[in-house]
Amino acid sequence: MTPFNFSSRTDWDLLPNELTMRVTEHRRRGRRLLDLTESNPTRCELSYPGGKILGALLQPENLSYEPTPPGLLQAREAVAGYYESTAGHRIDPKQILLTASTSEAYSFLFRLLAEPGDQILVPRPSYPLLDFLARLNDVDLKAYTLEYRQGWHVDLNSVEHGLTPRTRALLVVNPNNPTGSGIRAQEREALTTFCRDHQIALISDEVFLDFEFEDSPSSGSPHTELPGTSSRPSPERTRLRSLVGGTEALTFCLNGISKMLGLPQMKLAWIASSGPPAALTAALERLEVIADTYLSVGTPVQHALPTLLHEVRDTMCQQILTRVRSNLRALDERVAQTAGLCERLMADGGWSAVLAIPRTKTEDAWVFEWLDRDEVLVHPGYFFDFESEGHIVLSLIPPEAVFREGIDLIFSRIEKVLK
Numbered sequence: 014m015t016p017f018n019f020s021s022r023t024d025w026d027l028l029p030n031e032l033t034m035r036v037t038e039h040r041r042r043g044r045r046l047l048d049l050t051e052s053n054p055t056r057c058e059l060s061y062p063g064g065k066i067l068g069a070l071l072q073p074e075n076l077s078y079e080p081t082p083p084g085l086l087q088a089r090e091a092v093a094g095y096y097e098s099t100a101g102h103r104i105d106p107k108q109i110l111l112t113a114s115t116s117e118a119y120s121f122l123f124r125l126l127a128e129p130g131d132q133i134l135v136p137r138p139s140y141p142l143l144d145f146l147a148r149l150n151d152v153d154l155k156a157y158t159l160e161y162r163q164g165w166h167v168d169l170n171s172v173e174h175g176l177t178p179r180t181r182a183l184l185v186v187n188p189n190n191p192t193g194s195g196i197r198a199q200e201r202e203a204l205t206t207f208c209r210d211h212q213i214a215l216i217s218d219e220v221f222l223d224f225e226f227e228d229s230p231s232s233g234s235p236h237t238e239l240p241g242t243s244s245r246p247s248p249e250r251t252r253l254r255s256l257v258g259g260t261e262a263l264t265f266c267l268n269g270i271s272k273m274l275g276l277p278q279m280k281l282a283w284i285a286s287s288g289p290p291a292a293l294t295a296a297l298e299r300l301e302v303i304a305d306t307y308l309s310v311g312t313p314v315q316h317a318l319p320t321l322l323h324e325v326r327d328t329m330c331q332q333i334l335t336r337v338r339s340n341l342r343a344l345d346e347r348v349a350q351t352a353g354l355c356e357r358l359m360a361d362g363g364w365s366a367v368l369a370i371p372r373t374k375t376e377d378a379w380v381f382e383w384l385d386r387d388e389v390l391v392h393p394g395y396f397f398d399f400e401s402e403g404h405i406v407l408s409l410i411p412p413e414a415v416f417r418e419g420i421d422l423i424f425s426r427i428e429k430v431l432k
């Protein structure tokens with residue numbers, strides 16, 4: 014019999030990679046695992062205010078269904094409030110459209126902006142889900158380079174070179190996963206001008222924006238303050254800054270509660286759109302029809318959103334931020350003891366750290382050795398398309414004790430092998 018015909022866009026190589034196979038076998042044998050790739054916040058021993066979160070879902074309105082394609086107004090107003098209190102930017106709630114996840118937001122935007130075969134400029138290194146999202150939406154990704162020169166920088170030449178008549182959008186991940194690099198003021202200006210001049214959209218994925226590594230010089234990170242409790246932050250105080258509200262280019266900022274509140278299971282994210290009025294109006298109208306086609310965001314989480322943003326965000330953001338900073342400090346202290354064998358690459362924020370490791374063997378060889386001999390799991394850099402070998406990526410959200418023990422084993426192994 015001839016095989017059944019499936020679409021070529023789903024023609025994936027579904028065989029697990031070698032690392033996945035080894036981890037499965039490791040677990041099957043019942044060995045313990047210090048998982049420094051863990052990125053699911055609900056598995057990281059964070060203290061969720063369960064009563065508040067579940068209470069927010071217990072609303073009688075949840076028993077009726079009023080389909081609202083862009084999302085319930087009170088939920089969109091709460092998102093607008095978030096931008097006002099954190100970025101000091103007032104955005105009309107009508108410019109906010111709710112989606113079930115940031116991944117879905119990407120799909121909506123690719124559908125909005127691109128014909129099959131059109132191109133989206135994306136940073137490299139970055140996170141692998143983008144490849145899947147592009148393929149499922151029939152668009153091609155064209156990489157521009159993030160260069161590491163005492164910190165990550167957008168290689169603006171590579172952006173220019175990546176442009177073709179089929180380019181429809183430029184994507185920034187701000188801060189990027191896994192490099193943790195935010196978009197600097199000059200880069201923001203250059204990229205906005207580029208998008209405006211070439212009539213392409215600017216998409217800014219800001220799911221990690223609230224997790225800045227270093228405290229701002231003055232009163233702490235403005236991104237962790239509750240609405241109404243802070244003086245308006247001056248944008249210069251923080252290196253991580255939302256692109257929300259940009260009017261030069263058609264701009265779409267993506268965020269959601271999956272990372273911001275550590276609640277990926279709630280399935281709520283959004284697109285905050287802005288730009289030149291005519292293009293913005295058309296974009297909002299079309300996005301609304303896309304959203305109407307799926308109506309994918311559940312009613313209970315929309316009703317809960319104001320409470321989640323006003324009463325849960327501060328405590329969750331603060332906890333995750335404390336975790337991330339504490340693990341990063343532990344990593345830096347351990348790096349400092351290795352006498353130059355390793356380097357933690359500079360970054361602005363996010364949930365991961367990149368470690369440059371000795372290139373005496375391949376990334377895989379190191380990663381397999383840590384797994385097999387030390388029971389520690391990390392990701393090799395090539396999973397994220399680093400330009401050269403010699404990197405690993407560590408999640409910064411595992412519990413401190415797990416993280417510290419894990420990195421200690423990693424560095425002890427490096428020292429043993431190289432000394």
Ligand SMILES: Cc1ncc(COP(=O)(O)O)c(C=O)c1O
Nearest residue numbers: 114115116190218220269271282
């Ligand atoms: C940079 C970045 N954007 C978006 C997502 C997807 O987030 P969501 O859970 O909202 O789909 C991820 C997931 O890890 C991510 O790393």
